[in-house]
Amino acid sequence: MSELARQLFGEDLPPKQLALIVDLDDTVCTAFACPISIALDVLRKLDRQRVAVHYVTARPEMSRAGTERFFEEHRLPGFRNLHLCPGYYGSLKHKKDKHVTIAREHRVIASIGDCDEDEGEAARHAGVPFVLVDRDNPVAAWMALRELIEAVGGFTRGERPA
Ligand SMILES: [Mg+2]
Secondary structure (H helix, E strand, C coil), X not given: XXXXXXXXXXXXXXXXCEEEEECCECCCEXXXXXXXXXXXXXXXXXXCCCEEEEEEEEEEHHHHHHHHHHHHHXXXXXXXXXXXXXXXXCHHHHHHHHHHHHHHHCEEEEEEECCHHHHHHHHHHXXXXXXXXXXXXXXXXXXXXXXXXXXXXXXXXXXXXX
């Protein structure tokens, strides 16, 4: 590795794939399957080759079918990366573990969620930037995330969400 490459990328070569860590309830949808439209808009316009989306949620395994149906219905990226909470884990431990694993394997643009003491804590634990969703106004957080994604060229060309 050249000295310049080392300065630019540290030991992180080849460059890791970009990723987003996304909470579901009150972040992408309300009342289990009622979509938050700006969330869908931002996620659908991602360049799927460049950005992997990982959904880390406190939903249990029994929610799998319903959650996958929601992904399908709304054509969301990353449906294979659904990390439901195993019954023997509390939500915080589950989210911490997943944030650490995903951050090890990717360059995480940010984690987004509505619960600071849960996914916010998990993101800080893993050294990942966190964007907090205000349940009364989820638009602001998604717009902030959109800027971060845009800064790393994470959208399909010409597809900047409105
Ligand atoms: Mg939530």
